Amino acid sequence: MVPSEQEKPVRRSxxxxxxxxxxxxxxxxxxxxxxxxxxxxxxxxxxxxxxSSEMDTRDDHPRLRIDRPRIRAxxxxxxxxxxxxxxxxxxxxEVEVVENQRxxxxxxxxxxxxDEGTIVGGDATAPTPLSLFISAVxxxxxxDLVRAFAVHDLxxxxxxxxxxxxxxxxxxxxxxxxxxxxxEVRYTVDVRSGAARAxxxxxxxxxxxxxxxxxxxxxxxxxxxxxxxxxxxxITTG
Numbered sequence: 001m002v003p004s005e006q007e008k009p010v011r012r013s014x015x016x017x018x019x020x021x022x023x024x025x026x027x028x029x030x031x032x033x034x035x036x037x038x039x040x041x042x043x044x045x046x047x048x049x050x051x052s053s054e055m056d057t058r059d060d061h062p063r064l065r066i067d068r069p070r071i072r073a074x075x076x077x078x079x080x081x082x083x084x085x086x087x088x089x090x091x092x093x094e095v096e097v098v099e100n101q102r103x104x105x106x107x108x109x110x111x112x113x114x115d116e117g118t119i120v121g122g123d124a125t126a127p128t129p130l131s132l133f134i135s136a137v138x139x140x141x142x143x144d145l146v147r148a149f150a151v152h153d154l155x156x157x158x159x160x161x162x163x164x165x166x167x168x169x170x171x172x173x174x175x176x177x178x179x180x181x182x183x184e185v186r187y188t189v190d191v192r193s194g195a196a197r198a199x200x201x202x203x204x205x206x207x208x209x210x211x212x213x214x215x216x217x218x219x220x221x222x223x224x225x226x227x228x229x230x231x232x233x234x235i236t237t238g
Contacts, residue, residue: 140213
């Protein structure tokens with residue numbers, strides 16, 4: 001995957017939940033592609049909430065609904081199945097070009113769309129591949145955090161993440177002797193919970209230990225590419 005110039009974050013005051021602000025869009029930066037630059041941190045905020053309804057009156061966001069018994073039961077079910085299953089989780093996608101820089105990915109019954117900004121010949125109709133790439137890492141981090149809070153049976157009232165990555169462009173556009181891989185990936189997780197700070201920290205450490213996406217970036221991973229032309233093998237990379 002080739003990085004585009006569309007990755008430059010659009011700063012905003014805080015993470016949004018739901019709709020996007022059309023005023024932040026431009027031909028190079030569609031509104032779906034937004035990340036806030038913040039220091040790398042995880043902030044568990046302990047202490048009782050002041051709201052008495054489904055709304056958190058401190059910022060008017062609905063309280064987070066997590067069915068902890070359901071998620072904990074699913075995790076315990078997987079633990080029970082593991083001695084018989086004992087095989088890795090394999091995730092597949094079929095990706096194809098639709099037109100110009102527009103692509104679609106089919107993942108089971110779901111279809112994901114991607115595009116590039118006009119600066120690299122796209123139409124800015126969907127998030128860029130690299131934006132989806134780091135968003136997927138964010139999704140995975142929150143998956144394991146939600147599971148961690150369920151397994152540890154901790155109530156969480158709000159859970160959100162902001163993530164960004166830096167991709168060098170010097171080799172592509174300046175023929176510089178540098179790599180094209182991300183130089184750094186940073187994410188910030190904000191947690192609101194009435195649970196004890198030590199319990200929240202333990203859940204976070206559990207989630208960090210088992211996140212496939214994060215560790216696939218932190219550790220060297222074998223990547224093999226196979227190219228075919230008219231159905232015939234051409235080259236293999238990796």
